Amino acid sequence: MKHKTFLWFMLPSALAMLLFIALPIGSVFVQSLHIENEKVLIEVENCVPLGGCTKETVVDIEASARLKAERPLGVYNGFGTYTNRNHLATTEIAQFWRNSDSLGAFAKQVYGLPFYKALSFTLAYTFIVTPLVIILGFCIAVCVNALPRIFKGLAIFFSLLPMMVTPLIGSLILFWMIDSRGVLGKSLQVLMENPDLSLKASPALTWVMLMVYGVWHSAPFAFVVFYAGLQTVPEDTLESAIIDGASRWQRVRYVVIPYLMPLVTFIALIQLMDNFRVFEPVVGFSAEASATSLSWIIYNDLKGEFQLFGSAAATSMLTILGVAILLAPVLIRTWRDFKGAKT
Amino acid sequence: MSDALATRRSAPVRIVLLGFLALWLIAAAFPFVWTLWGSFKVQSDFFSIQDWTNAIWGVRTEIETGSTFTDDGYRGAWVEEKFGLAVFNTLIVTLCVTAISLTFGTLGGYALSRSSYNYTFWILMTALIFRAMPHITLVSGYLLPFFELNIWGYLSTSIVVLVAINQPFTIWMLRSFFMNIPKDLDESAMVDGCTRFQAFRYVIIPVMWPGVITTGLFSFLLAYNDFAVTTMLLSKENQTMVPKIASFLGSTQQEGNVMFAVAAVVSATAPLFVLVLFFQRQIVSGLTAGAVKG
Numbered sequence: 001m002k003h004k005t006f007l008w009f010m011l012p013s014a015l016a017m018l019l020f021i022a023l024p025i026g027s028v029f030v031q032s033l034h035i036e037n038e039k040v041l042i043e044v045e046n047c048v049p050l051g052g053c054t055k056e057t058v059v060d061i062e063a064s065a066r067l068k069a070e071r072p073l074g075v076y077n078g079f080g081t082y083t084n085r086n087h088l089a090t091t092e093i094a095q096f097w098r099n100s101d102s103l104g105a106f107a108k109q110v111y112g113l114p115f116y117k118a119l120s121f122t123l124a125y126t127f128i129v130t131p132l133v134i135i136l137g138f139c140i141a142v143c144v145n146a147l148p149r150i151f152k153g154l155a156i157f158f159s160l161l162p163m164m165v166t167p168l169i170g171s172l173i174l175f176w177m178i179d180s181r182g183v184l185g186k187s188l189q190v191l192m193e194n195p196d197l198s199l200k201a202s203p204a205l206t207w208v209m210l211m212v213y214g215v216w217h218s219a220p221f222a223f224v225v226f227y228a229g230l231q232t233v234p235e236d237t238l239e240s241a242i243i244d245g246a247s248r249w250q251r252v253r254y255v256v257i258p259y260l261m262p263l264v265t266f267i268a269l270i271q272l273m274d275n276f277r278v279f280e281p282v283v284g285f286s287a288e289a290s291a292t293s294l295s296w297i298i299y300n301d302l303k304g305e306f307q308l309f310g311s312a313a314a315t316s317m318l319t320i321l322g323v324a325i326l327l328a329p330v331l332i333r334t335w336r337d338f339k340g341a342k343t
Numbered sequence: 344m345s346d347a348l349a350t351r352r353s354a355p356v357r358i359v360l361l362g363f364l365a366l367w368l369i370a371a372a373f374p375f376v377w378t379l380w381g382s383f384k385v386q387s388d389f390f391s392i393q394d395w396t397n398a399i400w401g402v403r404t405e406i407e408t409g410s411t412f413t414d415d416g417y418r419g420a421w422v423e424e425k426f427g428l429a430v431f432n433t434l435i436v437t438l439c440v441t442a443i444s445l446t447f448g449t450l451g452g453y454a455l456s457r458s459s460y461n462y463t464f465w466i467l468m469t470a471l472i473f474r475a476m477p478h479i480t481l482v483s484g485y486l487l488p489f490f491e492l493n494i495w496g497y498l499s500t501s502i503v504v505l506v507a508i509n510q511p512f513t514i515w516m517l518r519s520f521f522m523n524i525p526k527d528l529d530e531s532a533m534v535d536g537c538t539r540f541q542a543f544r545y546v547i548i549p550v551m552w553p554g555v556i557t558t559g560l561f562s563f564l565l566a567y568n569d570f571a572v573t574t575m576l577l578s579k580e581n582q583t584m585v586p587k588i589a590s591f592l593g594s595t596q597q598e599g600n601v602m603f604a605v606a607a608v609v610s611a612t613a614p615l616f617v618l619v620l621f622f623q624r625q626i627v628s629g630l631t632a633g634a635v636k637g
Contacts, residue, residue, distance in 0.1 A: 013450065024485055032636060146360050166567065169608050172604070183398065220371070277478070279479060295480075327472060
């Protein structure tokens with residue numbers, strides 16, 4: 001295809017991405033270097049009849065608004081927002097490092113900082129849910145594949161539901177069920193013989209709950225991909241494995257799994273990207289007390305009356321950096337493949 | 344694996360497989376059945392302090408409303424809270440996003456599938472990075488400029504943003520579908536004197552519908568399921584369903600309000616069920632398009 005034709009075909013799509021993905025990243029970066037304008041304070045004298053006068057400092061709303069209109073971005077702050085207590089907290093960490101006597105105590109103190117708390121949950125979620133999704137998806141695919149033909153459609157229909165449902169709605173549905181007054185929460189209390197058991201109250205159980213949701217939500221995706229892959233496993237290889245005396249397990253281990261390996265890479269890539277931005281479950285499960293994610297703290301800065309654009313932007317930049325690190329191995333590999341394919 | 348091989352499994356293995364599958368299917372379907380059933384009860388049954396079986400039989404529902412089923416939740420959500428307006432907004436947003444995404448995406452995807460220069464690779468890689476970007480990080484970049492330009496809060500703004508966020512995924516998927524349409528088809532049309540665009544319009548478009556429908560489904564789902572963009576970029580009166588449901592939660596402490604949310608959740612999930620029911624084959628083929636064909 002000629003360059004010029006390519007350009008015209010690509011233009012609408014490229015323009016949309018440039019304007020609303022590339023440009024906002026730039027805008028986020030600029031925002032992250034600024035902090036909100038300080039409030040303009042004025043001293044007013046309050047005089048009450050017979051009570052005398054008191055001096056009081058209040059926010060001059062009018063002047064503050066004027067300042068905001070003048071400098072919507074706020075004041076230039078350099079990388080100050082990145083290093084403050086709510087983000088990388090460099091001073092605090094250095095202090096913790098000096099003052100804590102064991103690594104455990106240090107880790108605990110660091111976990112108390114909002115950014116690191118969110119980062120640890122996000123990473124734990126990403127790296128625990130992703131492998132579990134792959135394993136569960138594979139097991140379901142093998143099971144469905146063993147079903148008689150007429151039941152397959154029905155099994156696929158039901159298996160797809162957790163993935164198709166809106167993430168926020170899916171997490172709400174589960175949240176209502178594991179409420180201590182809901183069906184699952186109540187059953188767990190009976191099973192554990194502990195009438196006070198509440199999944200919401202314990203941080204550890206909240207983490208488990210969110211991850212169970214994550215696996216439930218994403219397993220169908222892995223299932224469908226593996227299921228389609230299973231349909232194309234070469235018949236001859238399986239036959240010859242049987243003739244060579246391979247047991248059922250050996251056939252799965254040495255024929256089917258190696259054949260599906262490229263699919264594992266594909267699912268892992270998609271899942272790493274999707275799980276790293278975990279956000280809706282934290283909102284749906286109201287889990288922010290025990291588990292926050294990077295996306296959630298950005299959301300938290302942006303909602304509410306006083307939107308902390310600078311703070312949200314700094315977290316966003318750090319999150320984008322995280323995505324880049326996560327994707328780097330894949331990108332390098334694809335680049336090598338691409339160069340290899342050309343020569 | 345063919346049925347011939349599948350039937351060779353021994354009985355114990357079959358039982359284990361079937362048992363595992365049964366467990367998974369219950370885990371996948373039960374929450375929906377339970378919530379659908381519970382949405383016709385009162386709150387003290389759905390969240391029962393005494394006995395969870397109340398939610399099945401509707402004991403308190405009968406005492407409070409005189410029947411074991413009640414549509415109070417639905418009435419509350421649709422009439423009092425005007426959920427219908429949110430449904431209407433969702434309809435506008437999803438339809439526009441799907442239509443525009445597909446128009447842009449087919450053009451871009453076609454170009455990417457027919458060009459083999461270096462920049463094709465770079466565009467695809469950039470799109471992959473964009474695809475990985477958490478949506479909320481982009482939203483934090485939109486807010487301030489949108490406030491300044493005075494375009495915050497409108498449906499059209501959200502539509503444009505969702506189209507853009509959709510693009511990386513759409514062009515990747517459509518490209519893999521176009522790769523399957525033989526190049527000879529449009530090249531022979533061009534030998535016959537068509538321009539590139541005419542070849543695309545009269546030769547490619549008629550044969551690309553399966554891929555477009557599948558991609559359209561996923562664009563639709565992305566717009567329908569979005570929370571991060573719509574909750575931050577829409578004003579209260581323009582809210583779509585998902586942010587609306589989230590805003591129910593803020594004011595739930597009142598008795599009965601939770602049931603509004605439950606009813607709204609069921610209402611918002613119903614269209615997805617229908618979608619999966621009718622388009623199961625396309626969804627499966629779409630999910631595997633990127634994977635199996637590389």
